[in-house]
Amino acid sequence: MEQLDHDGHQLAVHRYPAETGSAIVMLPAMGVPARYYKRFAPQLVDAGFDVTIADLRGTGASAPLPSRGVDYGYAELIGDLDVLLEHLAPRLEGKRVSLLGHSLGGHIATLYLAALHRRSTPPPVDVEALMLVASGIPHHRHYGLVGPFLYGYAAMTVGLSTLVGHWPGRTFGGRQSHGIMRDWAHTVRTGSFVDIGADSATDLATVDVPVLAVTVDNDSFTPPSTARHLTDRLTAAAVTTFHYGKDQTDAPLDHFKWAQDGQTIANRIADFLKRD
Numbered sequence: 558m559e560q561l562d563h564d565g566h567q568l569a570v571h572r573y574p575a576e577t578g579s580a581i582v583m584l585p586a587m588g589v590p591a592r593y594y595k596r597f598a599p600q601l602v603d604a605g606f607d608v609t610i611a612d613l614r615g616t617g618a619s620a621p622l623p624s625r626g627v628d629y630g631y632a633e634l635i636g637d638l639d640v641l642l643e644h645l646a647p648r649l650e651g652k653r654v655s656l657l658g659h660s661l662g663g664h665i666a667t668l669y670l671a672a673l674h675r676r677s678t679p680p681p682v683d684v685e686a687l688m689l690v691a692s693g694i695p696h697h698r699h700y701g702l703v704g705p706f707l708y709g710y711a712a713m714t715v716g717l718s719t720l721v722g723h724w725p726g727r728t729f730g731g732r733q734s735h736g737i738m739r740d741w742a743h744t745v746r747t748g749s750f751v752d753i754g755a756d757s758a759t760d761l762a763t764v765d766v767p768v769l770a771v772t773v774d775n776d777s778f779t780p781p782s783t784a785r786h787l788t789d790r791l792t793a794a795a796v797t798t799f800h801y802g803k804d805q806t807d808a809p810l811d812h813f814k815w816a817q818d819g820q821t822i823a824n825r826i827a828d829f830l831k832r833d
Contacts, residue, residue, distance in 0.1 A: 571612070584656070585661075606827075659692060672754065699786060
């Protein structure tokens with residue numbers, strides 16, 4: 558494990574190096590430490606990829622924990638990804654680099670690519686593809702009868718995190734900053750990402766790398782309709798979809814458990830990235 562210092566934070570970087578021409582940089586779900594993917598990462602390596610998984614701010618081995626004095630939102634996580642890629646650039650030189658995001662990690666990877674057209678300087682590495690696993694825009698209207706509850710719950714997370722100074726995370730998402738909960742709740746209420754530097758909808762329409770969107774059985778957090786809600790906004794991208802279901806594994810599946818038996822997804826990613 559490596560520690561990357563940025564913006565007063567120590568970001569934990571977990572490397573699974575491999576002598577190969579392709580690399581995957583992965584961002585975890587909200588509140589999920591990188592070590593949770595310790596079974597999945599070697600499966601990606603076996604499928605032919607050099608793999609890096611970074612703990613998001615305040616999660617896993619990254620520090621400090623969010624608090625009233627340690628606040629940040631989606632914009633800061635996007636900045637962390639840029640610094641991470643700059644840090645990795647010497648080791649990724651000559652490799653074809655793709656981003657992989659699980660849930661919140663998919664939000665950040667997508668928004669990073671969406672903002673590239675506004676850069677005044679070249680990005681630290683060229684990203685050739687985006688993979689989203691159990692990642693979508695959780696607009697409350699996609700959840701049927703549960704939708705009104707989700708709308709109210711999102712509002713509650715913002716209110717409580719404002720009062721306490723952070724989201725305690727005992728029922729959802731792990732300990733998080735007020736800013737992360739604010740930006741996540743915005744997607745629940747509006748069905749759109751928060752605007753970061755420019756209109757997010759306009760930015761999303763500029764993403765032109767191939768996209769693989771993976772949905773998973775029994776995923777109450779990210780049902781397929783929420784994944785489509787996100788990919789439908791990537792109007793310049795060629796989107797491939799894949800559903801990981803019980804017909805492909807005997808292991809239990811849901812928003813998180815897929816990573817404990819991710820060989821099928823690793824194989825699908827390999828097929829997707831080697832399509833040409």
